[in-house]
Structures are given as C-alpha cells and as structure tokens.
Amino acid sequence: MNERAATRCLLYADVAGRVRLSVKLGEAEAGYAVERCLNRMSRCAEAYSAEGLELRPEVIVARFGDADSALLAAREMRERVRALPPMSGIKLVLRAGVVLESEGGDEEGAAEKMAARLVDGCNPDTITVSESLSELLSPSMRRLLGKLDDAASNAPFPALELGNAPPPTPAELRQEALQSVRQMRVSFRGQKWVIDAAHPTLLFGRETGNDIVVSDPRVSRQHARIELRNGLFYLADSSTNGTYLLEEGAAEHCIKRGEFALSEKGHIGCGFSVGDNMSDAVAFALD
Structure with a gap:
C-alpha cells in the first residue's frame, strides 16, 4: 500500500x-x-x-x-x-x-x-x-x-x-495510480536505472548528456528514449540508423523515427542488431 x-x-x-x-x-x-x-x-x-x-x-x-x-x-x-x-x-x-x-x-x-x-x-x-x-x-x-x-x-x-x-x-485518478506503481528496470554494462512516475524518461545515445551513453559510431548523439506515459512504457527512436528491439518471445524489429509500446522484457540495440552485439544492448524488464 x-x-x-x-x-x-x-x-x-x-x-x-x-x-x-x-x-x-x-x-x-x-x-x-x-x-x-x-x-x-x-x-x-x-x-x-x-x-x-x-x-x-x-x-x-x-x-x-x-x-x-x-x-x-x-x-x-x-x-x-x-x-x-x-x-x-x-x-x-x-x-x-x-x-x-x-x-x-x-x-x-x-x-x-x-x-x-x-x-x-x-x-x-x-x-x-x-x-x-x-x-x-x-x-x-x-x-x-x-x-x-x-x-x-x-x-x-x-x-x-x-x-x-x-x-x-x-x-x-485510476490511470495516475497505475502509473505511480509501475516501474521498469533498465541495465547496461553493469549500471542500472529505474523508470517510474518520479523519473518517467530515460535517454540514450552517443553524447555524454544522455542517461545511457553507448559509444558506437552507429549510435546517434540523441538516439532514443524510453518514456512512461499513460501507464505504458514506450520506446521512441529519433536516430539516423534506427533502434532495434528484441522482446522475449518475439522476432527482432527496427523502429525508425517512431515509437513502440514495450512488453515485459527484452533488449534494445542503438543502431545495430541486438543479435550482432548483445554486449552493447540495453536490457529492460517490467518490475
């Protein structure tokens, strides 16, 4: 409670x-x-x-x-x-x-x-x-x-x-209550973040100003973000090469200049396929 x-x-x-x-x-x-x-x-x-x-x-x-x-x-x-x-x-x-x-x-x-x-x-x-x-x-x-x-x-x-x-x-009020208890845990190279009502956005890209910095030439300066909105977590791409999403139990697909509602668990590749470079993939899971 x-x-x-x-x-x-x-x-x-x-x-x-x-x-x-x-x-x-x-x-x-x-x-x-x-x-x-x-x-x-x-x-x-x-x-x-x-x-x-x-x-x-x-x-x-x-x-x-x-x-x-x-x-x-x-x-x-x-x-x-x-x-x-x-x-x-x-x-x-x-x-x-x-x-x-x-x-x-x-x-x-x-x-x-x-x-x-x-x-x-x-x-x-x-x-x-x-x-x-x-x-x-x-x-x-x-x-x-x-x-x-x-x-x-x-x-x-x-x-x-x-x-x-x-x-x-x-x-x-119901939607707000739902958002307040929802959390998504994100990890990358041993570091961890939580997306929730208090911190509803997580940015990743090549520039140091992002929350998650991925040093790869295929990654844009401001590549993508995960955002909590209306009780759902969205992956939004703003990059040149697109963002690859591999969710548990589904085939990998690329999001380019668009957004996609995330399911419970998966990996994200910034400008590259998750299967090709799992070590630089961003992992996420609903808590």
Missing part, C-alpha cells in the same frame, strides 16, 4: 450565515436551512467513503482513509451548498478545513482543533488544506490547490486553498 492510501485525514466543515438568516427569518427557519445544508454535506461524505461522520449544530466532522477522498468530499459539499437558492436574499455558504489526523501531536482532538482553526482563519466559501496534507495528494489533485490570499485569510499555519477548477475524473 502506498503512503497516500494509508494516511488518514480529517475534514471539518461548518455552515456560515445562520445568524443573519435568524435575524431576518427567525431561529426555526434558519435552523431548517442549516440542517438541509448539513444533510447534503453528510451525503457527500458518505459518497467518498467517510470512515467516521459526526453531525453537530452547524458543523460536520468526517474522517477519510486518504487525502484525495477528503478533498473531493469537501469540494462536493461546497458545490451542493452553493446550489441551494438564497432565502430572502441571504445565502448560506460552507467553510472547510482538511488536515492529517496525525497533525497537532498526540493530544486528543488535536487534528480537529487544527482544522477548526483553518476554518476560522479563512473566508466563507473557502476550502483550505494544511501544507502537510497537500504533499500527500495525487499530482492531479495537488494541481487544484493555490496559494491563500494573504489579505483575505488568517490561516494559523502553512495552508493552501482548493480552487474551482473541475476535479480529475475517476479514470484519470
């Missing part, structure tokens, strides 16, 4: 605007409006598999097994509350803070206090997350965050704000 999946998070959200609504419509009508918001918010938490859910007057506290789910639930809550029409010109809005359950030390309720401080320090209709939590989000979710407006917020510790851009689709 990766670190993101194993990290528990806490979401604290409240509904702002009840006091103004009470003055205009009375306590009973204001209470009904807030309850309607909380019901919508709790359904959002349940839809994103909240592991613990507490409803209090004007406040909801939910716990999640990963950072992405907590932030997606908060965003959905905000959209559902925004969709409610104003009452006598007054609109209720959500404020939310999302933190790691491990933040704030061992004191009971420390994470909830931190999230509540985030909420108190920011404007209504704002979702804020601690910087520590943001580091555990998937890359596509992290891209939705932005810097808090210092003039409009009083966040008590480093935090970021969730913007209004559309969230990644389930398919995009």
Whole structure:
C-alpha cells in the first residue's frame, strides 16, 4: 500500500450565515436551512467513503482513509451548498478545513482543533488544506490547490486553498495510480536505472548528456528514449540508423523515427542488431 492510501485525514466543515438568516427569518427557519445544508454535506461524505461522520449544530466532522477522498468530499459539499437558492436574499455558504489526523501531536482532538482553526482563519466559501496534507495528494489533485490570499485569510499555519477548477475524473485518478506503481528496470554494462512516475524518461545515445551513453559510431548523439506515459512504457527512436528491439518471445524489429509500446522484457540495440552485439544492448524488464 502506498503512503497516500494509508494516511488518514480529517475534514471539518461548518455552515456560515445562520445568524443573519435568524435575524431576518427567525431561529426555526434558519435552523431548517442549516440542517438541509448539513444533510447534503453528510451525503457527500458518505459518497467518498467517510470512515467516521459526526453531525453537530452547524458543523460536520468526517474522517477519510486518504487525502484525495477528503478533498473531493469537501469540494462536493461546497458545490451542493452553493446550489441551494438564497432565502430572502441571504445565502448560506460552507467553510472547510482538511488536515492529517496525525497533525497537532498526540493530544486528543488535536487534528480537529487544527482544522477548526483553518476554518476560522479563512473566508466563507473557502476550502483550505494544511501544507502537510497537500504533499500527500495525487499530482492531479495537488494541481487544484493555490496559494491563500494573504489579505483575505488568517490561516494559523502553512495552508493552501482548493480552487474551482473541475476535479480529475475517476479514470484519470485510476490511470495516475497505475502509473505511480509501475516501474521498469533498465541495465547496461553493469549500471542500472529505474523508470517510474518520479523519473518517467530515460535517454540514450552517443553524447555524454544522455542517461545511457553507448559509444558506437552507429549510435546517434540523441538516439532514443524510453518514456512512461499513460501507464505504458514506450520506446521512441529519433536516430539516423534506427533502434532495434528484441522482446522475449518475439522476432527482432527496427523502429525508425517512431515509437513502440514495450512488453515485459527484452533488449534494445542503438543502431545495430541486438543479435550482432548483445554486449552493447540495453536490457529492460517490467518490475
């Protein structure tokens, strides 16, 4: 299990605007409006598999097994509350803070206090997350965050704000998760490299600036590369003499000014047949 999946998070959200609504419509009508918001918010938490859910007057506290789910639930809550029409010109809005359950030390309720401080320090209709939590989000979710407006917020510790851009689709999140765990191991003359989400490209050629330098006159300066893209590993040729690919259980073929999706295991020859010069071939294997 990766670190993101194993990290528990806490979401604290409240509904702002009840006091103004009470003055205009009375306590009973204001209470009904807030309850309607909380019901919508709790359904959002349940839809994103909240592991613990507490409803209090004007406040909801939910716990999640990963950072992405907590932030997606908060965003959905905000959209559902925004969709409610104003009452006598007054609109209720959500404020939310999302933190790691491990933040704030061992004191009971420390994470909830931190999230509540985030909420108190920011404007209504704002979702804020601690910087520590943001580091555990998937890359596509992290891209939705932005810097808090210092003039409009009083966040008590480093935090970021969730913007209004559309969230990644389930398919995009699945693909990203797949890429994050896929690895290809590459070896050449006793040296080894790993291609993964953190290092998605490996270059080889005759020039010293490449990751793998093959000293052969048939090899171009920037000959070819292996690239992790959309969950697959591609061999792309940019050379004069082409790149030869010998995969396990298949016949050798040459790729020239094109690309090819690699299978599980094989060897690559830069400008020469693998069978003719196995000692200078680049070996690869999916981990």
